[in-house]
Amino acid sequence: MKRWLVVSAFSALVALSTLVGASAQGVTQSFTYQGYLRQGGAPLNNPSQSMRFRIFATATDTTVLWDSGALTVNVSNGLFTVQLNPPASIWTGADRYLEIQVGSTTLTPRVLIRATPYANTATQLNMFQSGTNNADRMVITHSPAFPNWGLQYQDVGDKFNFVAGSASIMTVDMSMGRVGIGTSTPAHALDVSGDVRWSGVLQGGSVPWARITGAPSFLGGSGTANRIALFTAANTLGDSVIFQSGSNIGIGTTNPTYPLEVSGGMLVNSSTGHLRIGFPSSANQWFFATDGGGANLQLWENAANAIRMYFRAGGNVGIGTTSPIAPLSFASTTGNKISLWGSNASAHYGFGIQANLLQIYTDWNGADIAFGYGSSASFTETMRVKGNGNVGIGTNAPAAKLHVNGTARVNVLEITGADFAEKFPTTDEVQPGMVVEIDPDNPGNLRLARGAYNKRVAGIVAGANGLSKGIVLGNLEGSENHSPIAISGRVWVYADATEHAIVPGDFLTTAERPGYAMKATDLQQAQGAILGKAMTRLEKGQTGFVLVLVNLQ
Incomplete structure (x- = not known):
């Protein structure tokens, strides 16, 4: 070995x-x-x-x-x-x-x-090979001056002996799995010859009975039947406050009716431990209960008895309040109320309250809020509020403040914009306020209007001079970036008054200058080429914006 x-x-x-x-x-x-x-x-x-x-x-x-x-x-x-x-x-x-x-x-x-x-x-450390010619050897010695103090291996019996002056004070019998203290022939897993002093609690085991051999030993004292013993002095036993009645244990009571009954307060205090209640391998459940009808259950914090959770007798639960008015009520304070996900108090998913305001929030402006039915794993979405403020109904990617994929019905629709426009593809580069005509060379397209009294006139590019668009049609797939052409309503138009001043009420038609309007002085020639009526003035010899009420004729 x-x-x-x-x-x-x-x-x-x-x-x-x-x-x-x-x-x-x-x-x-x-x-x-x-x-x-x-x-x-x-x-x-x-x-x-x-x-x-x-x-x-x-x-x-x-x-x-x-x-x-x-x-x-x-x-x-x-x-x-x-x-x-x-x-x-x-x-x-x-x-x-x-x-x-x-x-x-x-x-x-x-x-x-x-x-x-x-x-x-070097007698402090000795290594050896076992065999028939090897006697017991010292494996570790205290020093050369004390050769018989240290750790000795005994080949016969496969033992380690801790020796002091050639006498074994502790033996580890590896062949039998035993340890002897004060004896070199242990007869039990732990065999002690001498006095034993025990400090602490025996963990993970039990000693239902103890047999003492040698000189008689005893503890003195007296007590009451069924009382758990208590050391009232160093070597004296007396009564404790713990009482055993059959299989029930009472603390502070001599008539326990449950396996453990405590008469008085109880404090469970530990910085690392836990108080666990439950059946780990049973379908049955433990529960907290009050003895009397109408009694409330409270969860406190600290010595000041600050109530953090309140279970009302009727079933309502209050968090931060002792007067819950609903199955779950919160304290009447502003701020965060429910956090559904996230560990940062300033960035999480949840609900909050401010003055006259219920808040539903996410942890950043790139997160959305969706409404629908089903479950989280199997969810059918019906409406989404994007982090940027866009709202989609029937779509989860709204491209505007309100994006409806489907039919919308309203009794009254009020729009702050001033015109009625439709998106068209254009073959020329156009700007808001320019007059456009039907492109004869590209069916379905528009281009800058060319020539005076042009009967192909189609409308004015909406959105000039800061006047917002009203209703915009034709936002079809592939047409998202096309220009909105006003075909009714009020828009600003580029006008040319080089030859004739423009006053409110004048009919406007196309000018020689591409994309511009002018006063229609020949009404017979203007039939079919009228854009609408001027609503503002432009002096003779000038070019600029004129507000026009679009009414194609």
């Missing part, structure tokens, strides 16, 4: 538990090194792990006494064995330190080597 000394070293990459063995049969320059490697908490498996071993004079010295060079080591289930062959010249009788490198990582701290090949004179 081979015995080893166990040494531990750690690094950021791996944890290494090493077992060093050196023969005690004579001086030799080589020794076997065995160890156990873990990586990421698991045993390492690598049949060709690169390792390197160096020997130094001290734990921090930078001068290498010996370097093994890179070795390829077989590591199986974390275990490895290498034969190290440093020269005999480095063993001078002083301590040496072994440095281990795994791959590119050097483990720290270095391993102290006391059982070196010259250890015939």
Whole structure:
């Protein structure tokens, strides 16, 4: 049987538990090194792990006494064995330190080597091979001056003995799985010969009966039947406030009707523990209850008895209030009320209250609020409020403040814009306020109006001079970026009054200047080319904006 000394070293990459063995049969320059490697908490498996071993004079010295060079080591289930062959010249009788490198990582701290090949004179550490010719050996001794104090291995019986002056004070019998204190022949898992002093509580076990051998021992005192005993003095027993009646235990009462009944207050106080109530393996449930009808249940905080949650007898629950008026009520204060998701008080999903305002909010302006039916995993959306303020009904990607995918019906529709427009594709580049005509070369398209009294006139590009558009039609797929052309209502138009001044009430038609309007002075020629009536003035010789009431004729 081979015995080893166990040494531990750690690094950021791996944890290494090493077992060093050196023969005690004579001086030799080589020794076997065995160890156990873990990586990421698991045993390492690598049949060709690169390792390197160096020997130094001290734990921090930078001068290498010996370097093994890179070795390829077989590591199986974390275990490895290498034969190290440093020269005999480095063993001078002083301590040496072994440095281990795994791959590119050097483990720290270095391993102290006391059982070196010259250890015939180093009585503090003795390693040996068991066998028929080996007597009991000291594995570790106190010092050369005290050779019979330390740890001894007994080959017969497979025991470790802790000896003091050649006398065994504690024995570990590995063949029987027993420990003896004060005896070298333990007959039980723990066999103590002598006095025992116990401080603390026996955890994870029980001692229903104890048999004391040797001199009589006893505790004095008296008590009442069914009272749990209490040490009233160092060696005296008396009554406690705990009473046992059958299988029921009472604290402060001698007539418990439940397995545990407490008469008085109870404090459960722990910074790390928990009070757990429930049936972990049963369909039945524990419950909190009040004894009398009409009684309320309260959850308090701190010694001031601040009520944090209030369960009213009728079933209503109050959080921060003792007068819940609904199945769930909150304190009458402003601020956050319910947080559905998120750990940041200033950014989360939930509900809040401000003065005359119910708030529904998300954690940032890129998050949306959706309404629908079903469940979270199987949800049919009917309406969405985007983080940017757009509202979609029948669509989850509203492109406007109100985007309805479907039919909308209203009794009265009030629009703040001033015209009625429709989107058309244009072959020319146009700007708001310009007059456009039907493009004869591109069916369905419009272009800048060309020539006076043009009967192909189609309308005016809406949105000029800061006047908002009203109703816009034709927002079909592919037409989103087309220009809205006003065909009715009020718009500003580019006008040319070079020859004739324009006054309110004048009919306007197309001008020679492309995209401009002018006063229609020849009403017979203007038939079919009239844009509408001017609503503002433009003096003769000027060009600029004129407000026009569009009415194509």
